[in-house]
Amino acid sequence: MKNKRFYIYSSLMLLMIAGVSSCKKAAVTAADNFLNYTIPNVPATSDYLVGAFYYSFSSFSANITEVPTVGKYDYVNSVPTPLVGVATPSIMQQHIAYADTAGIDYFIFSVRSPTLDNSNYKTDSLLVATFLAQPNSSTMHFALSYNLTIATLGITTSGGPTGNGVTIETNPVKLAGFYNDFKRLAFWMNKSNYQKVNGKYILVINNAENLNSNNNVTLYQQIRANLSAMGFQLYIAGFQNNWTPPARFYYRFQNCTDAMYEDPMADYAGDIDRHNLFPQMCDQNWAYWKSTLESWNMEFIPCVSAGYNYQTANPSDSHVSVPRTKDGSWYTTYTNVAKRNTSKSRLIFLDSFNDYVHDTQVEPTQFYGNTYLNITRTAFKVAQ
Numbered sequence: 001m002k003n004k005r006f007y008i009y010s011s012l013m014l015l016m017i018a019g020v021s022s023c024k025k026a027a028v029t030a031a032d033n034f035l036n037y038t039i040p041n042v043p044a045t046s047d048y049l050v051g052a053f054y055y056s057f058s059s060f061s062a063n064i065t066e067v068p069t070v071g072k073y074d075y076v077n078s079v080p081t082p083l084v085g086v087a088t089p090s091i092m093q094q095h096i097a098y099a100d101t102a103g104i105d106y107f108i109f110s111v112r113s114p115t116l117d118n119s120n121y122k123t124d125s126l127l128v129a130t131f132l133a134q135p136n137s138s139t140m141h142f143a144l145s146y147n148l149t150i151a152t153l154g155i156t157t158s159g160g161p162t163g164n165g166v167t168i169e170t171n172p173v174k175l176a177g178f179y180n181d182f183k184r185l186a187f188w189m190n191k192s193n194y195q196k197v198n199g200k201y202i203l204v205i206n207n208a209e210n211l212n213s214n215n216n217v218t219l220y221q222q223i224r225a226n227l228s229a230m231g232f233q234l235y236i237a238g239f240q241n242n243w244t245p246p247a248r249f250y251y252r253f254q255n256c257t258d259a260m261y262e263d264p265m266a267d268y269a270g271d272i273d274r275h276n277l278f279p280q281m282c283d284q285n286w287a288y289w290k291s292t293l294e295s296w297n298m299e300f301i302p303c304v305s306a307g308y309n310y311q312t313a314n315p316s317d318s319h320v321s322v323p324r325t326k327d328g329s330w331y332t333t334y335t336n337v338a339k340r341n342t343s344k345s346r347l348i349f350l351d352s353f354n355d356y357v358h359d360t361q362v363e364p365t366q367f368y369g370n371t372y373l374n375i376t377r378t379a380f381k382v383a384q
Contacts, residue, residue: 035277035280035281035284036280037280039279039280039283039333039336039337039340040336041336042336042339042340044339044378044379044380044381044382044383045382046346046382047103047346047380047381047382048339048342048346048347048348048380048381049105049197049345049346049347049348050102050103050104050105050106050348050349050350050376050380051104051105051106051107051108051143051195051202051347051348051349051350052099052102052104052106052107052108052349052350052351052352052353052362053107053108053110053145053349053350053351053352053353053355054095054107054108054109054127054131054352054353054354055110055352055353055354055355055357056075056078056080056127057074057075057356057357058074058075059074059083060072060073060074060083060356061312061357063311063312063313063315064312064356064357064359065312065367066324066356066359066361066365066366066367067365067366067367068354068356068363068364068365068366069363069364069365069366069369070082070087070091070094070364071083071084071085071087072084073087073091075127077126078123078124078126078127078129078130079092079126079130080092080095080130090134092130092131092134093134093135093136095353095354095363096131096134096136096137096139096140097136098353098363098364098370098373099140099353100136100139100140101370101373101374101377102362102372102373102374102376102377103376103377103380103381104140104350104353104376105140105141105195106140106141106142106143106195107131107140107141107142107143107353108142108143108144108145108204108349109124109127109128109131109142109143109144109145110124110144110145110147110206111124111125111128111144111145111146111147111185112124112147112149112152113146113147113149113152113153113177113178113181114180114181114184114185115177115178115180115181115184116152116153116174116177116178116181117149117152124147125188128142128144128188132191132193137193138192138193140193141193141194141195142188142191142193142194142195143194143195143201143202143203143204144185144188144203144204145204145205145206146181146182146185146203146204146205146206147206147207148205148206148207148208148210148211149207150207150210150212153168153174153177153178154166154168154170154171154174155167155168155210155211155212156212157210157212164212165212166212167212167213167214168211168212168213168219169213169214179222179223179226182203182223182226182227183226183227183230185203186227186230186232189201189227189232196235197235197258197345197347198235198345199233200233200234200235200258201227201232201233201234201235202234202235202236202237203234203235203236203237204236204237204239205236205237205238205239205257206239207239208238208239208240208252208253208257209238209239209240209241209248209249209252209253211252212252213252216251216252216253216256217255217256219256220236220255220256220257223236224236234258235258235259236256236257236258236259237257237258237259237260237261237301237347238252238253238256238257238259238260238261239260239261239262239263240253240260240261240262240263241262241263242262242263242264242265242267242268243262243265243268243269243271243274243285244262245288245292246260246288246289246292246293247292250296253296253298254296254298255296257298258298258299259293259298259299259300259301259343259345259347260289260293260298260299260300260301261300261301261302261303261349262285262289262303263303264303264304264305264308264351264360265278265282265285265303265305266278266305266307266308266322266334266360267308267358269319270318270319270320272320275320279333279334279336279337282334282337283337283340283341286300286302286337286338286340286341287340287341289341290341290342290343293343294343299343299344299345299347300341300342300343301342301343301347301348301349302337302338302339302341302342302348302349303348303349303350303351304331304334304335304337304338304348304349304350304351305331305334305350305351305352305358305360306324306328306331306360306361306362306372307321307322307323307324307330307331307359307360308321308322308358308359308360309321309322309324309358309359312356312357312358312359313357313358321359322359324359324367324368325368326367326368326369326371327371328368328371328372328375331372331375332375332379335375335376335379335380336379338379339379339380348380350362350376362375362376
């Protein structure tokens with residue numbers, strides 16, 4: 001009897017072992033990773049609306065190896081001025097022509113608070129005036145990016161009496177100045193070539209994630225009401241740091257702005273995984289952003305860069321940069337990631353036209369010529 005039971009028990013064990021062995025999964029490989037895919041080419045079936053951030057700077061540092069086709073320049077009284085000789089036509093005029101070649105629809109100029117930081121605003125506004133003074137400026141649109149500086153507005157994002165920071169409403173004078181800033185910016189919106197989105201005047205708010213308020217919905221409603229009374233319906237695009245989830249500051253954006261964008265993803269701050277799997281990780285991030293924002297009845301604006309170099313700002317920086325190539329293949333892939341993740345208004349931000357400090361520019365240089373202008377047009381405009 002014992003032998004019979006032992007036989008039955010042994011038989012069952014063998015059957016169980018055989019069953020487990022037959023169900024054993026194959027070893028997991030890199031091919032099983034959800035990031036194991038190639039970004040496809042996405043032809044432009046209709047034009048995208050491309051806005052390029054335009055920068056001013058003091059001078060080209062010795063760490064910047066790229067030399068613009070127009071020659072190195074700096075800004076004298078907000079006018080781009082060659083370091084050697086005289087530019088004919090002017091550098092700004094050539095920049096506008098380059099932007100047209102690239103299919104860039106408008107430049108985005110940064111402005112600081114007109115009311116609370118007037119001396120710096122004068123410098124910023126002079127650059128806009130320089131742009132408008134060019135003989136070909138009528139062929140190019142422009143928009144403004146309000147550079148929200150929390151120190152200027154008396155805001156903190158932590159600490160204070162409650163530990164949650166000091167809100168803008170704490171200082172009524174600062175709050176009134178904040179509202180007045182946008183009323184003063186309406187001067188520029190009255191220009192015939194100020195950029196619109198769906199009939200509304202686009203306004204970018206940089207660092208909007210730091211706009212600490214008792215009630216951001218009420219705050220934005222008041223901004224819109226003030227400008228509406230002046231005849232300007234706003235389309236507001238808010239900014240949040242890159243590689244962050246959209247819901248992190250939902251209370252500062254939801255039912256407040258029309259769209260959101262992230263700081264350039266090419267700045268991955270030394271994360272080697274983001275460097276090695278950049279197109280796929282950016283694609284996944286943006287797909288999540290797009291679905292989340294659209295569930296809030298907002299739009300997502302992909303923001304692309306032609307490259308990113310940490311060493312131009314700090315040669316001892318150990319972060320891995322994006323090397324520039326003459327064929328611009330990295331940038332081409334990046335534009336396809338963007339096209340996969342645009343919302344219905346088909347908005348694209350390009351950071352930048354001429355930020356040489358971070359090597360994100362598409363402006364032609366002696367090294368790569370017009371390559372990045374041509375990639376931009378091919379990516380975002382229907383072939384003529």
